[in-house]
Amino acid sequence: MAQLNxxxxxxxxxxxILAVAPEADVDALPADRPWREALEIDSxxxxxxxxxxxxxxxxxxxxxxxxxLATLDGLxxxxxxxxxx
Amino acid sequence: xxxFRMPSLGADMESGTLVEWNIRPGERVERGQIVCVVETQKxxxxxxxxxxxxxxxxxxxxxQKVPVGEVLxxxxxxxxxxxxxxxxxxxxxERPAPEGPRSTGPTTPPAAATPSLATTGGRLRISPAxxxxxxxxxxxxxxxSGSGAGGSITLEDIERAARSAEGEQxxxxxxxxxxxxxxxxxxxxxxxxxxxxKREIPHYYLGNTLCVEPALAWLEAHxxxxxxxxxxxxxxxxxxxxxxALEAVPALNGWYRxxxxxxxxxxxxxxxxxLRGGGLVAPALHDADRxxxxxxxxxxxxxxxxxxxxxxxxxELTAAGLTVTxxxxxxxxxxxxxxxxxxxxxxxxxxxAERAWVRDGKVVAARCLHASLAADHRVTDGALGxxxxxxxxxxxTEPERLWPS
Numbered sequence: 001m002a003q004l005n006x007x008x009x010x011x012x013x014x015x016x017i018l019a020v021a022p023e024a025d026v027d028a029l030p031a032d033r034p035w036r037e038a039l040e041i042d043s044x045x046x047x048x049x050x051x052x053x054x055x056x057x058x059x060x061x062x063x064x065x066x067x068x069l070a071t072l073d074g075l076x077x078x079x080x081x082x083x084x085x
Numbered sequence: 086x087x088x089f090r091m092p093s094l095g096a097d098m099e100s101g102t103l104v105e106w107n108i109r110p111g112e113r114v115e116r117g118q119i120v121c122v123v124e125t126q127k128x129x130x131x132x133x134x135x136x137x138x139x140x141x142x143x144x145x146x147x148x149q150k151v152p153v154g155e156v157l158x159x160x161x162x163x164x165x166x167x168x169x170x171x172x173x174x175x176x177x178x179e180r181p182a183p184e185g186p187r188s189t190g191p192t193t194p195p196a197a198a199t200p201s202l203a204t205t206g207g208r209l210r211i212s213p214a215x216x217x218x219x220x221x222x223x224x225x226x227x228x229x230s231g232s233g234a235g236g237s238i239t240l241e242d243i244e245r246a247a248r249s250a251e252g253e254q255x256x257x258x259x260x261x262x263x264x265x266x267x268x269x270x271x272x273x274x275x276x277x278x279x280x281x282x283k284r285e286i287p288h289y290y291l292g293n294t295l296c297v298e299p300a301l302a303w304l305e306a307h308x309x310x311x312x313x314x315x316x317x318x319x320x321x322x323x324x325x326x327x328x329x330a331l332e333a334v335p336a337l338n339g340w341y342r343x344x345x346x347x348x349x350x351x352x353x354x355x356x357x358x359x360l361r362g363g364g365l366v367a368p369a370l371h372d373a374d375r376x377x378x379x380x381x382x383x384x385x386x387x388x389x390x391x392x393x394x395x396x397x398x399x400x401e402l403t404a405a406g407l408t409v410t411x412x413x414x415x416x417x418x419x420x421x422x423x424x425x426x427x428x429x430x431x432x433x434x435x436x437x438a439e440r441a442w443v444r445d446g447k448v449v450a451a452r453c454l455h456a457s458l459a460a461d462h463r464v465t466d467g468a469l470g471x472x473x474x475x476x477x478x479x480x481x482t483e484p485e486r487l488w489p490s
Binding site: 044050 | 318319385
């Protein structure tokens with residue numbers, strides 16, 4: 001898993017978001033802006049996305065780290081860091 | 086004999102289209118069992134029966150539009166002989182909500198098992214009747230665009246796709262096509278209910294900003310050692326607090342009908358759920374005052390999942406005595422709610438955000454939340470509303486009171 005490059009990881013994250021919000025225009029989303037409000041992802045959707053990412057990547061995100069996932073860049077960066085550890 | 090009738094699944098419903106029977110004559114039915122699917126303005130609804138017995142005969146046919154209160158089927162109650170001709174007094178629409186969430190019997194047809202949390206998002210949104218029809222026609226529903234609630238594929242979408250696939254020939258099906266279940270129909274239902282609310286209900290509004298640091302600490306501690314799939318989300322605490330406050334102030338839990346307030350039996354909270362692609366449903370979370378944290382999360386997960394898949398049950402559309410709306414995830418600070426008639430109050434939550442908060446004479450940064458109450462002034466006054474909101478605020482501020490051990 002740790003060999004996943006940045007682009008593949010990004011694809012995986014986008015797949016997980018699209019599984020919950022199929023109509024989301026992720027490409028139009030600025031990577032450094034809060035993505036949940038822009039895509040109307042509520043706390044239940046967010047939990048489902050984390051469950052999906054845990055299944056795909058084996059990374060379980062503790063609740064205390066949620067604040068690092070506010071932007072798409074933050075989310076991908078966080079997963080990269082956890083996968084490299 | 087007992088007559089199973091088309092239930093009223095909302096104040097403005099006049100009729101529904103029977104799309105599918107899950108039972109056959111001679112079959113036994115249990116209390117709470119889903120016996121048919123009815124398409125309404127709010128999408129396809131799984132309709133339950135509230136009397137155990139044996140199906141004597143099916144009166145309405147699949148595809149038939151049936152007015153509210155008309156007979157759908159005749160059911161012979163337990164212990165009654167087949168030749169008995171007495172008519173049952175109760176219609177499903179008038180029955181109170183069942184005690185306990187999904188108490189007895191097989192309440193879910195085998196084909197409609199709730200998918201696991203992780204697979205939910207990837208599933209095709211399609212009504213059961215549409216899926217069945219697509220299979221009959223040998224049509225792949227994945228290629229059909231949905232016009233129903235949340236973009237789900239309705240029976241009508243399948244029929245339309247089949248017609249165009251046959252090169253605009255005569256409709257291949259003799260079965261009448263329901264008009265309900267479309268996005269426009271849902272918009273119309275919301276418009277009717279909300280216009281009635283603002284026309285008839287003299288709303289009054291109260292609000293409170295509260296500090297949720299202790300509640301968030303409680304939630305983080307609860308979730309700390311759990312895998313993601315078993316964690317609670319904050320709305321579980323909000324719903325619990327509303328349920329307990331409502332138990333203490335029952336005058337806000339019920340319906341205003343025929344110029345009088347009719348209290349609800351039990352605390353069943355309407356949960357306002359925005360559907361992707363537009364539209365809104367507010368199905369009831371049954372017995373919100375009696376569920377332990379994990380059971381409440383499971384019930385909420387089940388409700389949210391089925392609402393988005395267009396698989397709600399009839400009891401969920403009629404049982405709620407008060408509705409809760411949470412617009413905080415969409416980034417707004419506060420909600421001035423519109424009451425869902427014939428209910429008499431609505432609780433609104435805004436977003437959790439850091440604010441300057443005074444604690445022990447010092448200004449500190451703290452995560453706060455705005456809670457609001459919209460209530461019907463025909464039924465209650467501001468003083469009663471204030472006592473409810475104060476109680477709600479206290480419960481959310483002191484989370485150890487939510488589930489006292």
